[in-house]
Amino acid sequence: MREDQSVAEMANEVLMRQAKARAERSGEPIEEAMEVVLDTEAGKLLKELRDGPLGEESVEETQVEVARERAEDEARAFLESARQSGERFEALYVLAITTGLRRGELLGLRWDDADLELGTLRVGRALVREGGRHTLGETKTRRGRRQINLTPRTVNALKNHRKKQLEEKMKLVGLYKDHGLIFASGVGTPINPENLIKRSFKPLLEKAGLPKIRFHDLRHTCATLLLGRGVHPKLVQELLGHATIAMTLDTYSHYLPSMGDQTAGAMGNAFG
Numbered sequence: 001m002r003e004d005q006s007v008a009e010m011a012n013e014v015l016m017r018q019a020k021a022r023a024e025r026s027g028e029p030i031e032e033a034m035e036v037v038l039d040t041e042a043g044k045l046l047k048e049l050r051d052g053p054l055g056e057e058s059v060e061e062t063q064v065e066v067a068r069e070r071a072e073d074e075a076r077a078f079l080e081s082a083r084q085s086g087e088r089f090e091a092l093y094v095l096a097i098t099t100g101l102r103r104g105e106l107l108g109l110r111w112d113d114a115d116l117e118l119g120t121l122r123v124g125r126a127l128v129r130e131g132g133r134h135t136l137g138e139t140k141t142r143r144g145r146r147q148i149n150l151t152p153r154t155v156n157a158l159k160n161h162r163k164k165q166l167e168e169k170m171k172l173v174g175l176y177k178d179h180g181l182i183f184a185s186g187v188g189t190p191i192n193p194e195n196l197i198k199r200s201f202k203p204l205l206e207k208a209g210l211p212k213i214r215f216h217d218l219r220h221t222c223a224t225l226l227l228g229r230g231v232h233p234k235l236v237q238e239l240l241g242h243a244t245i246a247m248t249l250d251t252y253s254h255y256l257p258s259m260g261d262q263t264a265g266a267m268g269n270a271f272g
Contacts, residue, residue, distance in 0.1 A: 011046045015043065031251055032247070034251055078210060091183075093218070094153060094154050098150070098153070102126065103215050104126035104127045105144075109125075109181065109182040111180055119150045120150065121147065136190065143241050161182070219240065222239075223252050233252075
């Protein structure tokens with residue numbers, strides 16, 4: 001820990017370290033591991049230290065706005081770099097940022113999960129690693145199985161991606177192994193997630209001049225942008241597929257804008 005860290009920052013660092021350790025041991029998503037950690041006595045104490053006394057925000061509202069604006073600027077730069085460079089998986093990154101889907105969920109999507117005319121997408125399976133190989137499996141929780149609405153930009157990106165994929169199939173007739181996947185390798189097989197990171201994600205970050213981040217941080221970017229713009233946490237929970245709203249609030253409470261003015265205004269309207 002750095003000497004200049006605040007108590008809130010140190011508490012958050014400890015929580016994240018504990019959640020990551022649990023996730024590595026159990027194989028569960030980091031958000032679910034965090035929920036378990038926060039339910040322990042030590043976790044509750046750390047959460048109080050992180051969030052400040054009496055539920056006060058540990059990050060000022062102006063800082064929340066700065067964080068949201070930075071996330072928005074970096075997301076724009078990342079997607080623009082993907083567009084300009086003709087990135088093969090541009091649609092994957094658009095979908096990741098606008099929906100917050102996990103990497104495994106993205107790589108497990110099939111075209112029959114998408115209705116591009118209605119602008120909807122069903123999420124019900126994910127690419128998982130079992131016995132040293134990657135396979136498609138059902139999502140672990142009921143909340144993980146969900147239908148989400150797509151933005152117009154996301155629909156257009158998927159339509160363009162589908163057109164390019166059809167062109168690839170025609171060039172590789174007899175060699176293309178069609179699994180119906182939205183995001184597939186050059187010959188139609190499931191994508192190795194490590195190859196996606198090494199050959200596409202990291203080079204794209206470098207082209208965009210952005211700091212090194214994890215792929216999972218695109219999911220955090222989605223949540224940060226939505227919560228920073230006042231979208232109700234319940235809607236964000238449903239989009240992300242979190243098991244409970246508590247998980248969403250515990251993970252992203254620092255990015256919620258202060259509601260003090262709203263509550264004071266509501267009471268003022270009620271009682272004058």
